[in-house]
Amino acid sequence: MKKWKVYLCAVVFLILAGCNQTSGNESSDGSSSSKSAVKIGVVLPLTGPAALYGQQAQEGGKLAAKMINDNGGILGGRQIELVVEDDQAKPENGVNMFNKLINKDKVDAITGGVNSSVSIAEKDIAKNKLVNIVTISSAPEIMENRDPFRFRLNTTNDMRGKVFHTFVKDTLKPKTVAVIAENTDYGQVELEILKKNWSGKDAPKIIGTEFFELTETDFTNPLTKLKAAKADAIYVVSSAIEINSAIFKQAHQLGMNDTVKLLAPGNLNTEFIKLAGADAVEGTISADIYLSSANNEFNHTFVTAFEKEYKYKPEKIQTLGFEAIWFLAKAMDKAGTVDDYQAISKVLEDTEWESPRGNVDFVDGQAQGEDALLMVKDGIIVPYQP
Numbered sequence: 001m002k003k004w005k006v007y008l009c010a011v012v013f014l015i016l017a018g019c020n021q022t023s024g025n026e027s028s029d030g031s032s033s034s035k036s037a038v039k040i041g042v043v044l045p046l047t048g049p050a051a052l053y054g055q056q057a058q059e060g061g062k063l064a065a066k067m068i069n070d071n072g073g074i075l076g077g078r079q080i081e082l083v084v085e086d087d088q089a090k091p092e093n094g095v096n097m098f099n100k101l102i103n104k105d106k107v108d109a110i111t112g113g114v115n116s117s118v119s120i121a122e123k124d125i126a127k128n129k130l131v132n133i134v135t136i137s138s139a140p141e142i143m144e145n146r147d148p149f150r151f152r153l154n155t156t157n158d159m160r161g162k163v164f165h166t167f168v169k170d171t172l173k174p175k176t177v178a179v180i181a182e183n184t185d186y187g188q189v190e191l192e193i194l195k196k197n198w199s200g201k202d203a204p205k206i207i208g209t210e211f212f213e214l215t216e217t218d219f220t221n222p223l224t225k226l227k228a229a230k231a232d233a234i235y236v237v238s239s240a241i242e243i244n245s246a247i248f249k250q251a252h253q254l255g256m257n258d259t260v261k262l263l264a265p266g267n268l269n270t271e272f273i274k275l276a277g278a279d280a281v282e283g284t285i286s287a288d289i290y291l292s293s294a295n296n297e298f299n300h301t302f303v304t305a306f307e308k309e310y311k312y313k314p315e316k317i318q319t320l321g322f323e324a325i326w327f328l329a330k331a332m333d334k335a336g337t338v339d340d341y342q343a344i345s346k347v348l349e350d351t352e353w354e355s356p357r358g359n360v361d362f363v364d365g366q367a368q369g370e371d372a373l374l375m376v377k378d379g380i381i382v383p384y385q386p
Contacts, residue, residue: 003115004214006209008334014323017053017141020254025288026180029217030193031312035077035078036078036080037078037079037080037081038073038074038075038078038080038108038329038332038338039081039083039105039107039108040065040080040081040082040083040104040108040109040110040111040249040323040325040328040329041082041083041084041096041098041107041109041111041112041134042058042061042082042083042084042085042102042110042111042112042234042324043084043087043094043097043098043101043110043111043112043113043122044057044058044084044085044086044087044112044114044135045084045086045087045088045089045114045115045118046058046084046086046088046112047086047088048089048090048214049089049172049214049215049238049240050115050214050240050241050242051089051091051111051241051242052241052242052269052271053114053136053239053240053241053317054086054087054089054114056269056271056315056317056318056321057112057114057135057136057317057318057320057321057322058084058321058322059103059306059309059314059318060314060317060320060321060323060325061082061111061308061321061324061325062082062204062243063302063305063306063309063310063322064321064322064323064324064325064326064329065080065081065082065329066309066324067305068080068325068329070325072373074329074330074332074333075332075333075336075337075338076136078338080183080196080325080329081366083105084102084146084326085097085100085101085148085328086090086114087115087118089114089115089118089214089240091118091120091121092121093118093314094113094118094119094121094122095122095125095141097340098110098125098126099123099125100345102125102126102129102130106160107130108130108132108332108338109131109132109133109328109332109337109338109344110126110131110133111132111133111134111135111285111324111325111328112134112135112238112324113135113136113137114135114136114137114140115137115184115186115214115239115344116138116141116142116184116185116186116189116239116348117139117184117185117186118137119134119137119142120137120141120142120173120185120294120361122314123142123245123278124206126149126150127149127150128147128148128149129149129341130149130339130341131149131150131151131328131341131344131345131348132149132151133150133151133152133153133324133327133328134150134152134153134154135154135320135321135323135324136153136154136317137152137154137186137318138154138155138156138157138160138241138266139156139157139185139186139189140156140158140189141159141185141189143156143364143365143366145367146364148342148345149341149344149345150365151345151348151365151366151367152367153313153320153323153324153327153360153367153369154266154289154320154368155234155266155289155367155369155370155371155378156366157186157189157190157193158193159369159370159371160265160266160371161190161193161194161197161257161265161288162262162272163265163287163370163371163373164220164264164265164286164287164371164373165193165194165198165318166197167200167287167373168198168199168204168262168285169200169202169203169204169342171258171386172233172285173202173204173318174204174231174232174260174262174342175204175205175235176204176206176207176212176229176230176231176233177198177204177205177206177207177230177231177232177233177235177262178206178207178208178209178226178229178233178234178235178259179191179194179206179208179209179210179235179239180209180210180211180212180219180222180226180234180235180236180237180247181209181210181211181212181236181264182211182212182213182214182224182237182238182240183211183213183214184214184238184239185211186237186239187211187237187238190237190264191209191237191301196205196312201247202357206232207229207231208225208229208231210222210223210225210226210228212243214240214243216243217243217246218250219246219247219250219251220250223250223251223254223256224254225246226242226256227251227255227256228379229253229274231259232259233258233261234251234256234259234262235259235261235263235264236248236261236262236263236264237264238264238267239267241267241269241271241272243276244263244267244272245271245272245273245274245275245276245278245281245305246275246276247273248250248261248263248280248281248284249275249276249277249278249280250361251280252276252277252279252280252282258285260285261281261283261284261285262284262285262286263284263286263321265285265286265287265288265371266284266286266288266289266316267286267288267317267372268284268288268374268381269316269317269381270312270315270380271378271379272312272386273376273380278376278378278379281376282376282377282378282379283375283376283377284374284375284376285373285374285375285384286374286375287371287372287373287374288316288371288374289316289357289369289370289371290315290316290319290356290357291315291372291374291381291383292298292313292314292315294356294357294358296356296358298354298356298357299357302319302322302356303339306318306322307346314356315381318379319355319356319357321354321361321367323353323356323360325354326355327348327355327360328344328348328354330353331344331347331348331351332344334347334351348362349365357369372384381384
């Protein structure tokens with residue numbers, strides 16, 4: 001009998017205790033607890049032909065989350081949790097990962113995107129559902145028919161071309177150019193803009209064009225054809241470090257060493273130099289929006305933290321990965337919400353954001369920025385030198 005009394009008392013105690021508690025995700029008034037994590041989806045190519053870019057962007061995003069979390073989080077103490085998915089640079093995979101993050105993981109926002117074809121396929125999945133920051137993909141179509149929750153950090157093909165294509169035409173002045181480009185939305189758009197910017201009387205003439213698929217690794221045949229054209233310059237267009245390095249390495253092996261080497265802006269990267277070999281890419285000219293030597297206080301903090309975490313200096317891709325999480329988290333904090341997407345989007349659009357690359361603002365969801373001319377000299381990336 002005593003055992004039954006003890007058991008009944010224990011049951012009553014547990015019931016009463018439960019009545020005075022809320023679930024771990026709710027506050028006493030039934031609203032979401034300020035301590036629950038803010039879940040941000042990150043969709044990047046972590047395997048496949050663009051894996052290095054994806055991994056670099058992921059490193060930047062992880063650092064942003066760590067810095068925010070170490071400083072107490074956002075919205076009164078909520079930590080940032082990144083839910084990372086691999087799109088393998090395949091549009092169908094990107095669509096599947098977006099659907100998973102939205103419908104299964106119930107993330108509060110999504111960032112990522114390296115390959116334009118993938119980001120174009122994804123854009124309608126998130127449309128008017130939650131904030132989506134496109135990190136790297138640059139094709140103009142990504143922002144066409146834009147819903148108010150979509151933003152992009154990287155400069156577009158057209159924005160970069162106004163600087164780089166004009167520089168090639170007016171300063172380098174090659175009479176003829178051979179082009180080798182990936183057969184994707186990004187590659188096709190870059191070629192269209194190249195032709196538009198070189199349409200004048202004294203502009204360079206494109207005398208050979210070869211396209212390749214992202215699955216290819218041997219570029220000997222197209223490069224041999226372009227070599228036979230005897231162009232003054234070769235213009236390489238690919239959004240994958242591994243492919244860019246293979247093309248330049250194989251061109252060097254084919255003896256295309258006296259040809260002016262041009263890399264489509266936004267793709268010059270230290271890993272590209274390492275993989276291709278310094279001799280193969282010496283003198284390569286390109287343009288981009290960030291150098292780790294940028295002289296501003298935020299960049300000094302960012303570079304120091306990045307080097308401490310990863311033991312090497314960050315570049316543009318890592319910086320954009322960082323910005324995606326940093327801007328989004330700060331916008332949520334300033335808006336006072338994670339799910340009022342209209343309020344978050346208004347903060348993103350109306351704020352001039354401090355960044356490692358300088359101050360950044362958005363116009364119709366597109367981050368503004370201007371590329372600087374760069375080149376490879378003595379095995380490192382430096383500002384262009386005549």
